[in-house]
Amino acid sequence: MSLLNQLTAAVFAVLIGLVSGTLYIMSDSSKEMLLHQLESHGQDTATHLGLYLAPYMADEDTAMIETTVNAIFDSGFYHKIEVTNADQKTLFSSTTPVIISEKVPQWFLKLVQITPPSMEREISHQWRKVGKIKVQSRAGYAYEQLWKGAEKTLIWFISLALIAVLSLSYLLRLILRPLKGVEEQATALSERKYVEQKQIPKTRELKNVVEAMNRMVRRVHLMFDEQSRHIDDLRKTAYQDNLTGLANQRSTQAQLCDWLDYRKEFGPGTCIYLHIPNLQALNEKFGEEKANNFLRYTAKQLENLSIRYQPNIVGRLSGADFIALIPETDEETIKCEITKLNHTIKTRADFENISPDQPAVHISVTQSTDDTSAAQLLSEARILVRQAAIEKTDIQFPEQFTGTQVASxxxxxxxxxxxxxxxxxxxxxxxxxxxxxxxxxxxxxxxxxxxxxxxxxxxxxxxxxxxxxxxxxxxxxxxxxxxxxxxxxxxxxxxxxxxxxxxxxxxxxxxxxxxxxxxxxxxxxxxxxxxxxxxxxxxxxxxxxxxxxxxxxxxxxxxxxxxxxxxxxxxxxxxxxxxxxxxxxxxxxxxxxxxxxxxxxxxxxxxxxxxxxxxxxxxxxxxxxxxxxxxxxxxxxxxxxxxxxxx
Missing domain, CATH: 3.20.20.450 (EAL domain)
Known part of the structure; x- marks a missing residue:
């Protein structure tokens, strides 16, 4: 059961206890008051009846006594009326069964016991005692009046209790809303989600809890971010080239071996091997910063070409050598791509006046098959790029393209x-x-x-x-x-x-x-x-x-x-x-x-x-x-x- 429901139930239980006590006190008080009324009613009836019947009781005129008593008894307010003479002999007695309205439930009758008092009056006539009159009022009247009061009280209580519970539930929901947020934060944290509460409650205790939870969420999130950055730095140090951001030689060769030697799932591919000639001379002539900028630019252009194809492997093999392996592409497309790549790099080199008298880069293009190994691919690519360097050409394509493999x-x-x-x-x-x-x-x-x-x-x-x-x-x-x-x-x-x-x-x-x-x-x-x-x-x-x-x-x-x-x-x-x-x-x-x-x-x-x-x-x-x-x-x-x- 939720805290809100528990608090509502507790308040409701207190209200039930309170109204039960109130009903008991009210019922007991009403019962006493009704008993006094019945007592007074019986006493008054005995007195008035005695004044009227005194001469008839003296003469023991039972017919007149019966007529008079029945006239009063028929009103329905009496359970028993008895008239006796001076010798305690009954002159007339009339009794009616206890009749209680069906509106009064049986459980109420068992819960509340009402026994009307029997009131008596000694009757005298001409200075001598002629007998007694005993009157007992009917209990049904008291039960009916008492039940009406209790019923009205219950109706009011239920109505007010429902209104109070609904209002209380709404108010508690508003007050405890921050706790619901804390619960959601804890659940989210267990699911590796970091949620902060933006609305801080004004209640001191709830405010402290919410702020503490927010601090914990921020701290855990920060710990993970710092850990992620630390591991990412380790990854870059171990597998990424610091200058260009590409995979370093170790990572590149590992990926080539994984795809070509182990998985053998790369399929026919096109290898682009790029070499920057005389890198040491460029560093000495133009300075390390300018040479590094050119290296970064060259690497970026090769990466931009590669990422258009999936899967791809692109990385830096050494200071002056880069490689990219992309899925096999038709001769016209790859020649267009490589020519564009070379032109872009050459334009930058000319702008920087880096290599005016010779090619800015040497590019070799080779093709791989399902059976080509990583070592074989690198060997063929390096042979062609050396040939381009010897011939002082920008691009060295294979003597004959195998063409894109078209299945039958x-x-x-x-x-x-x-x-x-x-x-x-x-x-x-x-x-x-x-x-x-x-x-x-x-x-x-x-x-x-x-x-x-x-x-x-x-x-x-x-x-x-x-x-x-x-x-x-x-x-x-x-x-x-x-x-x-x-x-x-x-x-x-x-x-x-x-x-x-x-x-x-x-x-x-x-x-x-x-x-x-x-x-x-x-x-x-x-x-x-x-x-x-x-x-x-x-x-x-x-x-x-x-x-x-x-x-x-x-x-x-x-x-x-x-x-x-x-x-x-x-x-x-x-x-x-x-x-x-x-x-x-x-x-x-x-x-x-x-x-x-x-x-x-x-x-x-x-x-x-x-x-x-x-x-x-x-x-x-x-x-x-x-x-x-x-x-x-x-x-x-x-x-x-x-x-x-x-x-």
Missing amino acids: SSWQEHVANAINNKQVFLQFQKVLSSTEKKPLQRELLVRILNRENIPCTANEFIHVVKELGLIEALDKAVLERAIEYISHNPTSSPLTVNLTQQTIHTENFDKWLRRKLGKHPLKGKLNIEINETAVLNDVEHIVRFRDLLRKNSIGFGVDNFGIHPSGFSYIYAVQPDYIKIDGSLIREVDHSAEDRFFISSLITAVHSLGIEVYAERVEKQSQVEQLILLNIDGTQGFLHGRPEALV
């Missing part, structure tokens, strides 16, 4: 039919608890069976899915299969589905998902993950989507966490149930103290928000051992087994 119409038809008919093949990879080694969840990996019924990896068909505009259909097919599986296997460990940014932002997808979830109770058995980049592209929409999942008891996670240059302060607004640290940050955790310190700080900060932390792409036992020491909640990777079919 039969393969496109096969993929489209598989998706439209929801004939997708699902595999899963376990996320194991770091302490109990039991499955926390199973992340689903979508596959399509080729014509030989052999599962194809995502990079073999995903570009076809994108070309055909079937990304949303693919995501829906995976979700439907996952929901169907859970419905038939309610005791299995939770399944995790990765959704694309395109699907989440599709109109009416929320309604479709709400309808699907409404038909199948999946409490605690389904998780949905979204890539960190997709989260950062529209945090507000992701928050609304997260709320939808939470209302339906569906878990929400952020994938590839920790590598986006924007940092992770968004985690406060999004509040996922868990995050998965990107595999590129895990690769060297067993060898790099710097990586361990960063990951440890990140885990501590995220744990403080009540969010679980998992590590992706764990391949070695030594990595698991270090991650356990860093308080990781779970690990996922080939160390725990290859993907298995979901059956």
Whole structure:
């Protein structure tokens, strides 16, 4: 029961006690008064009747006595009238049963006992005693009068009590509103939301409580912000180039290895390698500040080109070398983009008079396939950029562009039919608890069976899915299969589905998902993950989507966490149930103290928000051992087994 209801009930109980006491006192007082009235009424009747009947009583004229008594008795105000002579012999007696109006309830009759007094009068005639007259008034009259008074009092009490309770409830609600705000603050704080009360009550005690709660909320919020800034500074120090803001050499190579050597999901790509010649000479001739400004400008232009494509990897490899890897683009488009990039940088160099006699930058363009390794990609790019430097040319394109891979119409038809008919093949990879080694969840990996019924990896068909505009259909097919599986296997460990940014932002997808979830109770058995980049592209929409999942008891996670240059302060607004640290940050955790310190700080900060932390792409036992020491909640990777079919 709420405090407001308790206070209202307490006041109401006091009012009931007060009115009960009042009613008792009033009833008792009224009862005494009515008894006195009945006593007086009986005495007066006996007196007047005696004056009239005295001669008849002396003559013992019973007929006249009976006639006179009956005339009075018929008025209905008397229970018994008895006339006796001097020898106590009854001359006449009349009694009527006790008749009480039906308006008086039986419980009231039992509660209030009224016995009218029997009044008597000695009668004398001509100086001698001739007898007595006894009169007892009827109790029904007293009961009726007493009940009328009690009933009226009860009606007034109930009416006034209702008005008082409603008024009191309203007043208490106003007075205690700050406490409701404090309750909401505490609830919000437990959900990692920081809410301050703007209206401070004037009541001293409530004012102190509200102000103390506001201070605590600000302090906790400040602690998290400071912790986030500290970890973001660590991330920048460890993985970001201080001058340009791009990923540094270590982070860039880790991402290339992760995408090309481990995941093998990048697909055919275009690599842009940019080299600034004679950087040392530029520093000496124009000064470090001017040279650094040119470096920053060059890096920004390369980044602007890259962010138009998803996914992308862009970073600084050394003082004078930059690299960007974007999805494969047709020859005409990439030549136009690179020419524009070179022209922009050259225009800035000419304006600064940095390199008037030679190219401001050398750019090489190479292409990668599904089988290209990170080392092979870098080697080919460096060879071409050296060739451009030797030939003193601005841009070095490959001798022959392979062109954008266009799938055959039969393969496109096969993929489209598989998706439209929801004939997708699902595999899963376990996320194991770091302490109990039991499955926390199973992340689903979508596959399509080729014509030989052999599962194809995502990079073999995903570009076809994108070309055909079937990304949303693919995501829906995976979700439907996952929901169907859970419905038939309610005791299995939770399944995790990765959704694309395109699907989440599709109109009416929320309604479709709400309808699907409404038909199948999946409490605690389904998780949905979204890539960190997709989260950062529209945090507000992701928050609304997260709320939808939470209302339906569906878990929400952020994938590839920790590598986006924007940092992770968004985690406060999004509040996922868990995050998965990107595999590129895990690769060297067993060898790099710097990586361990960063990951440890990140885990501590995220744990403080009540969010679980998992590590992706764990391949070695030594990595698991270090991650356990860093308080990781779970690990996922080939160390725990290859993907298995979901059956």
